[in-house]
Amino acid sequence: MRIVVFIKQVPESEDVKIDRLTNTMKREGIRMVMNPSDSTALAAAVQLKKEHGGKVIAVTMGTKKAVEVLNQAAICGADELYMVSDPLYAGSDTYATALVLSETVKYLGGLDIALCGRRAIDGETGQVGPELSVFLDIPCVTNVLELQLKSDGRVRYKRLLEDEILDAELSTPALFAVCEGIVRDYVPSISDLRRARDIKIINITDNELKLGGERTGLAGSLTTVRRTFQQTSPDRKCVFVDAKEGAKIIIAKATEAIL
């Protein structure tokens, strides 16, 4: 069984500074981490492997710095590591990213289960998973809270909706985009560290995928950020009151808001 996990490196804090010249985020000085829900997806993949066997294949797309999340993935139980990076792919929107990732999967020989996080904390679109599933021609389920592989190869899952938790089942291959924290992050042991050292990161560029520059990167993107600006949120002037007064305000405001 081939379980492919898609992970993204993101800035840890969204307390970002904007470069006024380029309208982009200043990356220096910000710690980069594995996107939280991707980290959960990885833990879920490793758990599936422990229960049913198979291989966990970690794929990331980004700048060379993103090898850090692949190294982390190896320590947490991934068996194969792929770094998709090419100057042609820089600036890809979700559509172009999903296209590159789907070609990567085809290049690697397909998959049985695809796992990713429900959204990245930097872009917050949650679109790459569903778009990728279309390019791979497999069904996808988003906002997954729980998943179990059954002996007949089908996956039983729970999906969190706005007003209910759905209990359902789907045949594989399929893509699941998971919510944060539904599986505890894997705590590596010393032997995991040793094992991880021997796993080589394999680079994938456009030499392998042969997509060219027109369908990828900025040129292949279908959306573009024209400008970014600071949110002008109404300045809140916090008025401090004591507990008794505060309780009165809470009840009054709540009554007003509900009515």
Place this chain on the structure above:
Amino acid sequence: MINSKKSAKIWVICEQRGDSIADVSLELLSKAAALDGKNGVAAVILGHGASKYTRILAAAGADIIYVFDHFELACKDDCLYARLIASLISKHNPQIVLMGATIHGRSVAPQVAAIIGAGLTADCTGLELEGNDSLVQTRPAYGGSLLAEVITKNSKLQMATVRPGAMPRPTFNYSREFVVYEEEYQRIDNRTPVIYGGSALKQGASFMGAGVIIAGGAGMDAKGFSFLKQLSERLGCAVGASRAAVNAGLAPYSMQIGQTGTIVRPKLYVAIAISGAVQHIAGMRASEYTIAINKDRNAPIFNYADIGIVADYRDVLAQIESEIEHFQRVCK
């Protein structure tokens, strides 16, 4: 006039929710009509019994309504919906397709966009037309600390999902003329999931349409959270939790508010014993009115609050309790 038109420039993919239409779908129909009513607005609705919603869709702004009504569509299978919507779009070529940024919408829209090859912007809070044809889509980025203006390029179709409540409330006119097209549904394949059932989130545990959310942090204990639960039943509000509280096992993930949970924008947000880490702020900063309770006068949550109470949360909860009792006595 509109009736002679076979197509519309702006489409809204509407969502059936329970026995009604999701508010965000109606907000988008009214918004679409306000953006460019002259060139027509179409609504697409799928589901079992979907035909019965045509009047309200028209009243909110639809001139044309495409209906897929079939019992096999009852389970709202995102992948199936996406393929039906994509084939309908390919037939009529609208310029703009909008959908609510609900969990369903944020799964269906990207699949439609990928099938068609359309640019899609997620979770917009602002939409404007520029020069008649170009849709300027504004969305929060980086936890709401930035706004990004996004436009579509290299794609004739411009798509966006729009955050519920971000657009003005819809206006209804039940005397508008409209045309309904019943679309034929044919099963595509057998990839549809088998649904065993759904367990409704308990009253107070769903943020959908919640005007008031009272959220607790890790500074609270289980007793505090059970008090919040009682309070939610008495006041009819929802209960939320910070990530730290969820991690501490005080509340389930479905109640988590913040960057790695749900983003909410109620009329009133009460943050109890939540210090206000940036990740939490990202999930609640758009609330209309915020009241924060914390022991620490310097907790960052107070920078985002209208009213601050520096106190032990237990004291405030006790005051709320007696306030409610007083209120109920007066009402009797």
